[in-house]
Amino acid sequence: MQLEDASKTTPPEPIPSKDPLIRLYGRTSLGQSIVVFTYGFYPYIYYSVTPSFNSEHLVTVKTILEEKSGKGIDIVDIQIVTREPLMYYRPGDKSKYSNFLQIWVRYPSMISKLQKFLEQGDIPESPLSMMFQKGLMYDTTVYEANLAFEIRIMVDKNLVGGGWVGLKKEQYTVMKTGFGSANSDIVVICPIDSIYSKSTSYQDKAWSSNAELRIMCVMITTILDRSRTQSSSSTSSASTSSNLKKRATPIVKKAKKSDSSSSKHPVISTLHVSPATFIGYISVYLTTQYAKEQESNPDNIKNQDSILIFTHGKQEDLDPSILVPGYKIIWYPSEREMILGWHQCLRTYDPDIICGYDTVEHLVMIMERGESIQADSVRFLSRINDVKSTATRQQTYSANWVRSQR
Numbered sequence: 001m002q003l004e005d006a007s008k009t010t011p012p013e014p015i016p017s018k019d020p021l022i023r024l025y026g027r028t029s030l031g032q033s034i035v036v037f038t039y040g041f042y043p044y045i046y047y048s049v050t051p052s053f054n055s056e057h058l059v060t061v062k063t064i065l066e067e068k069s070g071k072g073i074d075i076v077d078i079q080i081v082t083r084e085p086l087m088y089y090r091p092g093d094k095s096k097y098s099n100f101l102q103i104w105v106r107y108p109s110m111i112s113k114l115q116k117f118l119e120q121g122d123i124p125e126s127p128l129s130m131m132f133q134k135g136l137m138y139d140t141t142v143y144e145a146n147l148a149f150e151i152r153i154m155v156d157k158n159l160v161g162g163g164w165v166g167l168k169k170e171q172y173t174v175m176k177t178g179f180g181s182a183n184s185d186i187v188v189i190c191p192i193d194s195i196y197s198k199s200t201s202y203q204d205k206a207w208s209s210n211a212e213l214r215i216m217c218v219m220i221t222t223i224l225d226r227s228r229t230q231s232s233s234s235t236s237s238a239s240t241s242s243n244l245k246k247r248a249t250p251i252v253k254k255a256k257k258s259d260s261s262s263s264k265h266p267v268i269s270t271l272h273v274s275p276a277t278f279i280g281y282i283s284v285y286l287t288t289q290y291a292k293e294q295e296s297n298p299d300n301i302k303n304q305d306s307i308l309i310f311t312h313g314k315q316e317d318l319d320p321s322i323l324v325p326g327y328k329i330i331w332y333p334s335e336r337e338m339i340l341g342w343h344q345c346l347r348t349y350d351p352d353i354i355c356g357y358d359t360v361e362h363l364v365m366i367m368e369r370g371e372s373i374q375a376d377s378v379r380f381l382s383r384i385n386d387v388k389s390t391a392t393r394q395q396t397y398s399a400n401w402v403r404s405q406r
Helices: 055-068 110-119 129-133 149-156 226-242 335-349 359-372 399-404
Strands: 002-009 021-027 033-039 044-048 075-082 099-105 165-167 173-175 186-191 195-197 213-224 277-289 306-312 327-332 353-355
Touching: 002 149, 021 149, 044 110, 055 075, 055 099, 055 129, 099 110, 213 335, 213 359, 277 335, 277 359, 306 335, 327 335, 335 359, 353 359
Parallel strands: 033 186, 213 353, 306 327
Antiparallel strands: 002 021, 021 033, 044 099, 075 099, 165 195, 173 186, 213 277, 277 306
């Protein structure tokens, strides 16, 4: 399969192992979407020791970590390894700084607790202080504790985004569709040792191509409901006459004088949900990217693109002269049913990539509008059915910073 993304999760019920679980998302060379649940990989960190540290001291350190590091830390294994640190300038013999303890824990959440314990190892109250006094340890720096669990697996297994991943024969189990709440064509469970990278192990042009990726381009258009704005403005004017200190907050900002088209057309560009706006239609462009069978024959490229317009209202109100050939218009009696219809299209088409102009803003608008009209299921956009999509708004740069960079 061609790897698209990875995320950590808790094991579903049928999996007896308590190991941390990783989901790998991708698409096969035949165009089938696939989710791989893999287990047997544990997060780890490095902790520096001196060359005089040996296997006898290893037993002591393991006992200290298991008994004195506090609750919530499950040590899986500890080994003495040789690595070359990249931090700091270290003159002299490099072998003095190349000995490390590689410490594995059960779950990723235990890394931060272990890091805090080890960073205080040289203080007199710490159970590890005797190791520093005997010259077996010299530095409290914890290495590679900040790597995300998903990145750690991809680095160690040489997996890259967009690269091809293979599974060893007879070392994986194909589950029923829907296992682990996965909305994909194929669901597989396998140990981490059965996964290997095809992009690097096979020097073949076939692994430098793309799978049959599905792309969905989304664009929405919001419309101003003038009947609601008139009722709200009349209410605000009545309240203002009774109490001058109270002022109504405008829902939509006034257009500039130079923008003469804003007074003619009720279509607005704001993407914030307000009672006076609704989604008029959702434009969807569905495309499938196929790899060429032969570079010399461009006719082998298949094209199954389609353009859909999801809208609502009375179909007889549509002006036939504005219809564009090739567009398929899908009518719904209400805005709620239109949003649910688009969501069903998303789940059925199962795109690998969702793109468009201001894609995130448009998806947030659909989710927020769907919740306001009792279409809550629209927030479930992932290939995992029980994962609810959420969005937060934040400003990366301040206005003063933007002006200073001009």
